[in-house]
Amino acid sequence: MIKPGRTQTLTIAEKNNSGYFLEDQTGDRAFLSKIFANDDTEIGDEIDVFVYQDDHTLKATTETPLAEIGEFAVMECIQTLPTGAFMDWGIIKDLFIPYKQQKGKIVEQKRYLVYIYIDEATGLITGTTKFKRNPQYDITPFEYGNKVDLIMMNESELGWNVVINKEYIGLLYFSDVYKKLYPLSEEKGFIKAIREDGKIDVTLQLDGFENIDEFRQKILDYLDENFGLMYLSDKSSPEEIKKELEMSKKNFKKAIGGLYRDKVIEIQQDKIKLV
Incomplete structure (x- = not known):
């Protein structure tokens, strides 16, 4: 089954003047405009694409989105309407954030940290600026010392809340900060600890000979x-x-x-x- 909001490998099943119909092994289809394919693309070829929704129709692109389902990214607002805001997703399609999913009023041309998910009521890929800070995790892929990508979220009483590798939220204590930091800035860091309560601590520098x-x-x-x-x-x-x-x-x-x-x-x- 084709998974909207994710990058996947699909097979070209049909071709017309506008583009290509791609299929997965179950026969599900998504349409790829010819502007995203090479001239020598033929039926039967496999192609890596990101699948999105356009009025409940599945479409594909070879562009790389800023984030996929279950990930965070910093996005700029392109347009605001009474019903919500459209964010630059890095692809031909903008990401919609309903008004009720905005933590604060979103303003055009400003940047925000956005989480992407599938809305259960509509079945559509949706963005939100409302998310839990410093959550607990049952399972994580990290070990002490792993190098990670960080997005600065906001300051708390203990330090900075951060997004780790686009998917997890952790905490950077003030005692581990050695430079000026800004909301939405991107930094390199390291896993400092996975606590017993499932929360993740990070640091900008490891105290050791590794670096x-x-x-x-x-x-x-x-x-x-x-x-x-x-x-x-x-x-x-x-x-x-x-x-x-x-x-x-x-x-x-x-x-x-x-x-x-x-x-x-x-x-x-x-x-x-x-x-």
């Missing part, structure tokens, strides 16, 4: 840009290090320790120098 080369290079780049001098040392406060280098003091000390052992830098009482 020490990245921190070493950041220090060397800073020294190169500042005439070989850095007015920080292992005696500097975590706040000073965070402000200048956007890293934890623990990672800073490990990085400069390695650079010192390699005789790349000198560590003095109040500064660091390139050798």
